[in-house]
Amino acid sequence: SQLAEENSWALSVHEGESVTVNCSYKTSITALQWYRQKSGKGPAQLILIRSNEREKRNGRLRATLDTSSQSSSLSITATRCEDTAVYFCATDANAGAKLTFGGGTRLTVRP
Amino acid sequence: EAGVTQSPRYAVLQEGQAVSFWCDPISGHDTLYWYQQPRDQGPQLLVYFRDEAVIDNSQLPSDRFSAVRPKGTNSTLKIQSAKQGDTATYLCASSLRYEQYFGPGTRLTVL
Structure with a gap:
């Protein structure tokens, strides 16, 4: 089984709506x-959140990390058509040296 | 700055043929990664280098795959005798610290 995985294979929203992608992982991490x-x-990297951080923001993006439940979420507010993409979480057990990617969530933002 | 470049962008082979993929990382990046990304899956690490040294090749099918980075800059990934199961996109990434910068990939189809 994968060490990191997103909880939804595909999501679809209308432009302007908010959306959240969830991720669960099964290993000790230094960052996600x-x-x-x-x-x-x-x-392309969006956000790096270290194991001692609970939340990180980057513009319209907000990532959370809960190490006790081994889960993370990525929220996108005010979505745009150009946010249409596949979103991956990747666990980092060695200070960025080696990443393990989940299977990805395919997000479609419709006009 | 110039990004990670890869060539060729596409390759179509018959089973049993050999193919090489070439990667030029971002200048100054000491770490270089090769990933295999099957359709609709996340990238899966094959091998990574720091400078010219192989750090981890545990996921590289050693009987048919080989990778080199002789001068610690460009890298070549070679498949000696391709199988249909090798059909995937092969991604190269480079990094200096925590963020990995990916090239556009080579899409390989083995018939």
Whole structure:
């Protein structure tokens, strides 16, 4: 089984709505990273949240981390069509040296 | 700054053929990663280097896959005798600290 996995395979929202992607993991971590991958591109990092942090923000993005339940969430407010992508959580057990990616959540933002 | 570049972008092979993928990381990045991403799945680490040294190749199918980074800059991933199960996108990433920067990938189809 995967060490990190998102809890939904696909989500769909209308532009302007908020959406949350959830992730659960099964290993001790030093940090958890959220990545976004648009069609035909490589993943791009959105947020890195360290194990001693509970929340991190980056513009319209907000990530939370609960190490006791081994879960994380990524919330996007005021979604835009260009947020359409696959969102991955990736666990980091060695200070960024080696990431384990989940299977991804496919988000579609409709006009 | 220039991003991670990969070539070729696409490759189509018959089973049993060999193929090489080339990666040029971001200048100054000491760590380079190769991932395999099957369709609709997250990236799965194959091997990573720090400078010219292999740090972890435990997930690299050693009988058919090989990877080198001879001068600690560019890297080549080679599949000696491709199988249909190798059909996937091969991603290269580089990093200096916690964030990995991904190239666009090479989409491989083995017929």
